[in-house]
Amino acid sequence: xxxxxxxxxxxxxxxxxxxxxxxxxxxxxxxxxxxxxxxxxxxxxxxxxxxxxxxxxxxxxxxxxxxxxxxxxxxxxxxxxxxxxxxxxxxxxxxxxxxxxxxxxxxxxxxxxxxxxxxxxxxxxxxxxxxxxxxxxxxxxxxxxxxxxxxxxxxxxxxxxxxxxxxxxxxxxxxxxxxxxxxxxxxxxxxxxxxxxxxxxxxxxxxxxxxxxxxxxxxxxxxxxxxxxxxxxxxxxxxxxxxxxxxxxxxxxxxxxxxxxxxxxxxxxxxxxxxxxxxxxxxxxxxxxxxxxxxxxx
DNA sequence: GAAACGTGGTA
DNA sequence: TTACCAAGTTT
Numbered sequence: 001x002x003x004x005x006x007x008x009x010x011x012x013x014x015x016x017x018x019x020x021x022x023x024x025x026x027x028x029x030x031x032x033x034x035x036x037x038x039x040x041x042x043x044x045x046x047x048x049x050x051x052x053x054x055x056x057x058x059x060x061x062x063x064x065x066x067x068x069x070x071x072x073x074x075x076x077x078x079x080x081x082x083x084x085x086x087x088x089x090x091x092x093x094x095x096x097x098x099x100x101x102x103x104x105x106x107x108x109x110x111x112x113x114x115x116x117x118x119x120x121x122x123x124x125x126x127x128x129x130x131x132x133x134x135x136x137x138x139x140x141x142x143x144x145x146x147x148x149x150x151x152x153x154x155x156x157x158x159x160x161x162x163x164x165x166x167x168x169x170x171x172x173x174x175x176x177x178x179x180x181x182x183x184x185x186x187x188x189x190x191x192x193x194x195x196x197x198x199x200x201x202x203x204x205x206x207x208x209x210x211x212x213x214x215x216x217x218x219x220x221x222x223x224x225x226x227x228x229x230x231x232x233x234x235x236x237x238x239x240x241x242x243x244x245x246x247x248x249x250x251x252x253x254x255x256x257x258x259x260x261x262x263x264x265x266x267x268x269x270x271x272x273x274x275x276x277x278x279x280x281x282x283x284x285x286x287x288x289x290x291x292x293x294x295x296x297x298x
Numbered sequence: 299g300a301a302a303c304g305t306g307g308t309a
Numbered sequence: 310t311t312a313c314c315a316a317g318t319t320t
Contacts, residue, residue, distance in 0.1 A: 048316040055306075056316090089304030096318085126318045146316045165299085193316065202314065203309080233313055236304075245304050283303095 014156070014212055015179040015188045021211035022191030025198065029053065031060060031136075032190070038112040038137030039104075040064045045129045045136075046097050051088050053197075059086055071110045073101035078284060079296035083252055091248060095284055096124030114138050127171075141185030143175040148196025153177075155200060159217035161226040162202075243267045243276040244285075251286060257293030 030036070031044035043063050047056040062084060067073040073081070078095060085094035100122040104112055112133065113119055119130035131142040150163035153173045174192065178185045199206045207213050207223075218224070236242055246266040250258065260277075267273040277294070280286040287297040 045316065050303090050315060050317060051305080052307075052315045054315095087305060089306085090317090092303070093318085124318065128317060132316070144316090147314095148316070197316080231313095234302085239302090239304095241302075241304055248304090 013179065014215060015177055015184070017211050017215075018191045018195055019179070019184060019187045022187060022194055026191075026194055027053075027198070030057065038114075038133055039068075039070055041137035042100070042112055042125075042129070042133050043097065045132045046093050046100075046124055047088055049093060049129070050090060055088060059084070059088055067101075069110065070101040070104040070112065073098055074105045077298055079298055082248070082285060082296050089245075091285055092283055093124055099123040100125060112137065114140065116142065135186055135189050139183070139186055141178070141182040142189065143171050143178060144189040144193065145170045145174055146193055146196075148193045148200070149174055151202060152192055152196045152200045155205070155218035156212055156216045159221045159224075161218060161224060162231070164228075240272065240276050240279065243272055244280055247273070247277055247280060248285060251294060251296050254295065257289050257291075257295040259293055263294065 026032070031041055040060075044056065044060050047060055047063075063073075066084065067076060076098060078098065081094045081098045082091055085091050088094075103122055104110060107113075108118070113122075114134060116130045116134050119125050119133055120127065122130075125133070128144065128146050131144045132146075134140040135142040135144050147163070150170055153170065154160040154163040157173060157177070174189075177192075178188050195211075199210050207216070207219060210216065213219055243266070247263055250263060250266055254262075263273065263277065264270075267276075277286065281288065284297060286294055288294055
């Protein structure tokens with residue numbers, strides 16, 4: 001009689017376990033549909049920088065319908081993209097995305113480049129985003145390291161409760177786990193991010209449902225608490241970021257240029273208010289008309 | 299390498 | 310209510 005050979009779990013590669021888990025656990029996010037092109041992927045990746053998926057989804061749908069190609073976005077005004085960005089936060093990303101679109105039109109014939117160095121040369125595109133676009137937009141087997149992946153590697157490989165700051169070695173760490181087949185390597189990249197986003201989360205990891213709990217260095221070490229300096233969380237209340245946000249909020253909502261007096265109500269401290277308005281002007285998020293009124297750049 | 303850069307949900 | 314955190318990049 002024949003017998004089924006069951007390999008010990010340790011013989012199954014960690015990458016295969018994570019990829020197989022992803023097949024059954026992946027969220028159905030719109031930018032993961034197979035017909036989504038590299039431009040729409042780039043838009044999603046920039047929007048997702050420091051902004052949760054739930055808030056990105058509706059805005060991404062609007063953008064990809066309104067500006068389906070880089071040339072379309074390059075032809076839009078800053079005011080249009082700033083308004084369409086809504087309240088995703090860090091609105092300089094919207095300007096940079098428009099600048100990236102213009103660079104794609106000028107330097108790449110309107111086609112999102114495939115090569116990581118060319119992607120990284122685009123405004124607002126750094127190490128993470130360049131690899132994410134190459135990998136998810138073009139199916140290139142790039143190692144992709146975001147905050148989720150760094151946390152998974154910190155625990156699974158290094159036995160640490162938390163990831164430290166981003167390091168150059170992060171790319172090598174995840175590349176060492178990646179499967180050799182290009183298509184599986186792409187799945188592995190998105191699957192590792194998903195594992196960090198859904199299971200190996202920052203606050204209270206759901207180790208009970210983790211597919212690699214039996215081989216996680218952190219778990220095997222008894223889930224030791226984080227040692228070392230606590231990560232400082234950035235303040236928001238009272239900062240220039242808050243003030244800038246309020247100023248821009250007024251200008252986004254205004255149908256016409258507004259006088260400075262209309263901005264006074266946003267923040268009591270006139271010195272800080274003025275500094276923030278200046279910085280918005282410098283950033284190209286606001287412009288002043290000839291008669292001294294303020295508006296989003298036309 | 300540290301600090302700046304928005305916003306809102308969750309515990 | 311305060312604190313943490315969310316697919317980073319730029320200076």
